Amino acid sequence: MASSHERPLDHRYRDEHPVRTLAYLFRADRHRLAAAVGVFTVKHSPVWLLPLITASIIDTVVQHQSISSSG
Numbered sequence: 001m002a003s004s005h006e007r008p009l010d011h012r013y014r015d016e017h018p019v020r021t022l023a024y025l026f027r028a029d030r031h032r033l034a035a036a037v038g039v040f041t042v043k044h045s046p047v048w049l050l051p052l053i054t055a056s057i058i059d060t061v062v063q064h065q066s067i068s069s070s071g
Helices: 018-025 027-062
Strands: none
Touching: 018 027
16 A cells, blocks of 8 residues: 555555555545435435335235225
C-alpha cells in the first residue's frame, strides 16, 4: 500500500483487485459512503416491497376472498 503522505492518485494500482482499489480511493469518505448506502436502503425499501404487496392483492382478487381475510 501507499504511505500516508502520498496522494490517492499517486498510488500504484497494478495487480490489485478492483474492490481494493475502490476501498483505497474511498477510505477518507468511508463514513459518508456508509450513510449514503443506509439512506438509499431506507428510501428504496417501499419499491422493493411493492411486488410482494401487488402479488398479495392479485391472489386476493383471483381467489375471490374478502379484503379482511388477506394476509
